[in-house]
Amino acid sequence: MPDDVATPAGRRPGVFARAWAKAVSGTSYLPMTQAQLEEVLQRLTDRLAQALRADPFDLRIGQQVGAELVQSHIASAEGLGRTVEVIQLRLVRDLDLVVDDVEDRMARLLATVATGYARALRDRTLDEQESIRRAAMMARAHAERALRDSEARFRHQATHDPLTDLPNRTLFTERLTAAITTPGRGADRVGVCFLDLDRFKVVNDSLGHQVGDSLLVAVAQRLRRALGEHLVARLGGDEFVILVERTAGTDDAVKVAEAALDAVREPALVDGHELTVSASIGIVERPVSGTSPMELMRAADSTLHWAKAAGGARWSLFDPDRNRRELARYALSAAIPAALDRGEFYLDYQPLTSLRDGRVLGMEALVRWRHPELGVLRPDSFIPLAEETGLIVRLGSWVLAEACREAGTWSTTDADAPFVSVNLAVRQLHRPDLVPEVRGVLGRTGLAPDRLQLEITESTMMSTVVEPVRALRVLGDLGVRVAIDDFGTGYCNLAYLRDLPVNEMKVAGEFVTGLRAPAGDPGGRTDERILASLVSLAHALDLTVTAEGVETAHQAERLRAIGCDAGQGWHFGRPGPARQHLTHAPAA
Amino acid sequence: MQRPDWAPETIDIERPSVARMYDYYLGGSHNFAADRAAARAMVEAVPEAPLMAQANRAFLRRAVHYLAEAGVRQFLDIGSGIPTVGNVHEIAQRIDPESRVVYVDVDPVAVAHSQEILAGNERAVVVQEDLRRPEAILRHPDVTRLLDFSEPVAVMIVAVLHFVPDSDRPEEILRTLRAALTPGSHLVLSQASDDGRDDTGERAEAERVYRRTDSQLFIRGRAELTALFDGFELVDPGVVWVPQWRPDAPDQAENAERAVFMGGVGRLGA
Numbered sequence: 139m140p141d142d143v144a145t146p147a148g149r150r151p152g153v154f155a156r157a158w159a160k161a162v163s164g165t166s167y168l169p170m171t172q173a174q175l176e177e178v179l180q181r182l183t184d185r186l187a188q189a190l191r192a193d194p195f196d197l198r199i200g201q202q203v204g205a206e207l208v209q210s211h212i213a214s215a216e217g218l219g220r221t222v223e224v225i226q227l228r229l230v231r232d233l234d235l236v237v238d239d240v241e242d243r244m245a246r247l248l249a250t251v252a253t254g255y256a257r258a259l260r261d262r263t264l265d266e267q268e269s270i271r272r273a274a275m276m277a278r279a280h281a282e283r284a285l286r287d288s289e290a291r292f293r294h295q296a297t298h299d300p301l302t303d304l305p306n307r308t309l310f311t312e313r314l315t316a317a318i319t320t321p322g323r324g325a326d327r328v329g330v331c332f333l334d335l336d337r338f339k340v341v342n343d344s345l346g347h348q349v350g351d352s353l354l355v356a357v358a359q360r361l362r363r364a365l366g367e368h369l370v371a372r373l374g375g376d377e378f379v380i381l382v383e384r385t386a387g388t389d390d391a392v393k394v395a396e397a398a399l400d401a402v403r404e405p406a407l408v409d410g411h412e413l414t415v416s417a418s419i420g421i422v423e424r425p426v427s428g429t430s431p432m433e434l435m436r437a438a439d440s441t442l443h444w445a446k447a448a449g450g451a452r453w454s455l456f457d458p459d460r461n462r463r464e465l466a467r468y469a470l471s472a473a474i475p476a477a478l479d480r481g482e483f484y485l486d487y488q489p490l491t492s493l494r495d496g497r498v499l500g501m502e503a504l505v506r507w508r509h510p511e512l513g514v515l516r517p518d519s520f521i522p523l524a525e526e527t528g529l530i531v532r533l534g535s536w537v538l539a540e541a542c543r544e545a546g547t548w549s550t551t552d553a554d555a556p557f558v559s560v561n562l563a564v565r566q567l568h569r570p571d572l573v574p575e576v577r578g579v580l581g582r583t584g585l586a587p588d589r590l591q592l593e594i595t596e597s598t599m600m601s602t603v604v605e606p607v608r609a610l611r612v613l614g615d616l617g618v619r620v621a622i623d624d625f626g627t628g629y630c631n632l633a634y635l636r637d638l639p640v641n642e643m644k645v646a647g648e649f650v651t652g653l654r655a656p657a658g659d660p661g662g663r664t665d666e667r668i669l670a671s672l673v674s675l676a677h678a679l680d681l682t683v684t685a686e687g688v689e690t691a692h693q694a695e696r697l698r699a700i701g702c703d704a705g706q707g708w709h710f711g712r713p714g715p716a717r718q719h720l721t722h723a724p725a726a
Numbered sequence: 727m728q729r730p731d732w733a734p735e736t737i738d739i740e741r742p743s744v745a746r747m748y749d750y751y752l753g754g755s756h757n758f759a760a761d762r763a764a765a766r767a768m769v770e771a772v773p774e775a776p777l778m779a780q781a782n783r784a785f786l787r788r789a790v791h792y793l794a795e796a797g798v799r800q801f802l803d804i805g806s807g808i809p810t811v812g813n814v815h816e817i818a819q820r821i822d823p824e825s826r827v828v829y830v831d832v833d834p835v836a837v838a839h840s841q842e843i844l845a846g847n848e849r850a851v852v853v854q855e856d857l858r859r860p861e862a863i864l865r866h867p868d869v870t871r872l873l874d875f876s877e878p879v880a881v882m883i884v885a886v887l888h889f890v891p892d893s894d895r896p897e898e899i900l901r902t903l904r905a906a907l908t909p910g911s912h913l914v915l916s917q918a919s920d921d922g923r924d925d926t927g928e929r930a931e932a933e934r935v936y937r938r939t940d941s942q943l944f945i946r947g948r949a950e951l952t953a954l955f956d957g958f959e960l961v962d963p964g965v966v967w968v969p970q971w972r973p974d975a976p977d978q979a980e981n982a983e984r985a986v987f988m989g990g991v992g993r994l995g996a
């Protein structure tokens with residue numbers, strides 16, 4: 139008997155199993171070695187032999203063999219074809235089987251193997267199709283979830299501040315707009331609080347941006363905690379804003395602002411530094427109808443500046459009248475350049491008169507604005523603004539040029555013509571081209587340098603650093619006169635007087651006012667003594683002294699007695715066109 | 727709102743996926759009509775394609791066997807595909823149930839399918855990542871959780887690199903991966919090649935078919951492939967047509983003249 143007949147499982151593969159293995163290898167991917175395959179097929183060969191011999195014929199054996207082939211991954215059409223072929227051709231011969239009705243039995247056996255195989259292959263195909271579809275569905279669900287998450291994340295990023303994770307301006311504006319345009323029941327008023335840390339720059343500059351950032355994060359956390367239900371957003375830098383919806387009145391917004399101020403005030407431990415900061419808040423609270431998000435934000439912003447200007451660490455409430463006034467002021471300052479172009483400015487002059495002989499020594503140029511709607515405006519209504527906005531530089535240049543031009547015409551009528559005194563703003567003094575400008579104007583107008591006096595306020599002098607002082611020296615060397623204006627009203631540092639290239643001291647009118655008091659009044663006497671010592675101080679420093687605000691002959695007389703050199707004021711002449719003072723008879 | 731550039735793609739089963747085409751070549755049914763149409767076009771152009779896919783899969787099986795016998799117990803299989811039959815973890819865990827396997831693939835459907843297959847297997851996991859982001863693979867939490875890089879790891883990049891163009895710097899990708907490995911680790915590489923073959927137009931046709939799929943084809947020669955083993959010592963017989971790599975029986979190397987995949991195994995020395 140050949141060794142491979144009726145092999146128990148595990149027996150060495152026989153000729154048939156090896157031939158079978160060879161026939162099917164390559165018909166589909168088999169995750170095993172040839173030896174393993176032969177082993178599997180040997181087991182199935184035994185089952186086939188058993189089926190051929192079994193009496194009665196058992197359909198199940200062949201079907202199981204077919205199914206097992208598929209389970210063993212011999213799972214392709216070719217695999218079945220080759221299997222049928224090899225069984226038909228070789229099984230009986232290779233195994234030396236002796237079976238009755240062998241043809242009949244072989245046909246039935248092959249039919250059952252094919253049936254079992256086809257069924258298993260179909261089941262396997264359906265299972266695999268189902269599993270790949272399920273995988274595709276899972277993958278799609280996963281991708282969609284990831285997409286939603288990423289959109290949510292993107293939306294969050296687009297609407298939040300990365301540093302503090304507070305809502306940003308975009309989200310705040312959205313919510314404010316919603317509050318205004320679609321007010322719900324009981325939501326017909328709304329409040330906005332603009333908050334800004336006081337002197338945050340100092341923290342940044344002295345402790346570094348890292349500490350500054352940590353402080354902002356700490357402030358953000360507290361505001362969020364303290365104002366829970368109200369939307370707190372960071373607008374950028376150290377600016378935060380709070381939306382107070384459904385207010386019943388101003389008080390509701392004020393309460394929120396106070397809570398915010400308290401939250402900020404608590405000392406914060408930041409990177410080992412205990413920092414105590416304060417904040418300023420601008421509050422606007424009003425009915426939603428008739429307002430717009432833009433308007434509210436702008437109003438809250440300017441109100442914040444009021445709180446800051448008042449010293450910080452407080453809230454301010456929007457005041458429409460004050461706002462209107464400020465807007466008017468801003469409108470006025472914005473109109474300066476065009477007014478310069480249209481020639482709406484002109485100069486009036488006020489004489490500086492000698493107390494010794496009544497001669498007009500000089501004249502101070504005072505700028506006037508002939509406004510087409512508001513009439514003639516005095517400098518105090520537009521100069522401070524021009525100084526704030528920097529327009530003073532252009533305006534000041536015009537004044538300087540115009541004053542020099544006019545003063546140039548005075549000398550034709552009088553050999554000993556008066557000098558012209560022009561006020562110089564801090565910003566003008568700090569410009570590097572001041573010296574060339576003055577030189578240019580003098581050159582163009584032909585005015586002798588000693589007929590130009592530049593008036594600089596005492597505080598300007600005090601804040602003056604090296605460069606401007608050098609410029610003044612150059613001008614002084616040219617022969618231009620330099621006067622200190624309003625002396626005695628600021629903090630005067632006498633050391634400065636010694637070092638600065640100054641020719642004249644103009645004593646503030648306040649001291650002169652006291653001279654009007656009847657003789658014997660103690661206040662008046664104090665002023666007189668102060669004046670006397672100012673005069674002797676000035677003289678000790680080789681300065682001439684002009685007293686401002688001289689209104690009466692009595693005052694002029696006292697000043698002359700003290701030794702004051704010159705006077706300026708109504709007593710000597712009100713501001714007006716230059717020619718008026720040139721022909722004016724001496725008043726002293 | 728503008729879509730951020732990191733928004734995930736949606737799944738489009740109308741577009742042939744190389745993972746599912748490969749499953750089709752292997753005789754699997756984990757594929758859709760579009761995959762089968764593209765795979766049939768490929769078989770039209772290169773009739774041996776299914777046989778060659780099987781030869782590649784057999785190479786992978788023998789390589790894992792070899793590594794497991796050599797004592798490697800950790801596998802990082804990048805571009806692992808649709809788990810059909812003969813997956814790395816099945817082979818490795820049959821030899822040592824403690825073996826750990828991380829599968830990586832870019833194809834989300836392949837990943838979802840792998841997840842299903844691997845559910846309940848604590849020592850095998852699948853990660854959706856791109857071979858071209860080796861750092862991302864190496865620091866992926868599942869990778870660091872399952873694999874201990876102070877012990878030898880086998881990195882398998884089998885039948886994947888031909889989807890990575892030179893412009894993506896495969897040598898740098900491999901350098902990055904190698905830098906994470908400890909001596910005794912291995913690299914298993916195979917990819918489509920036409921080394922030393924006459925141009926019969928098949929290559930151009932195959933490239934044309936793959937242009938319709940989610941990944942294009944970039945054929946490389948033996949020299950280029952060998953260069954990618956830089957830093958590794960090639961295990962015998964070096965970089966060869968995959969049927970020639972340590973066949974189970976000598977007669978199994980016989981299809982070599984028609985093979986399209988070349989591959990080899992390298993070992994990281996001390």
Ligand SMILES: C[S@@+](CC[C@H](N)C(=O)[O-])C[C@H]1O[C@@H](n2cnc3c(N)ncnc32)[C@H](O)[C@@H]1O
Nearest residue numbers: 745748805806807831832833856857884885889
């Ligand atoms: C031909 S299959 C190979 C599967 C398995 N490694 C094998 O050899 O039997 C290629 C697999 O690589 C994946 N693949 C292609 N480009 C890839 C990439 N850049 N990163 C990761 N996987 C990639 C495909 O999704 C696909 O599943």
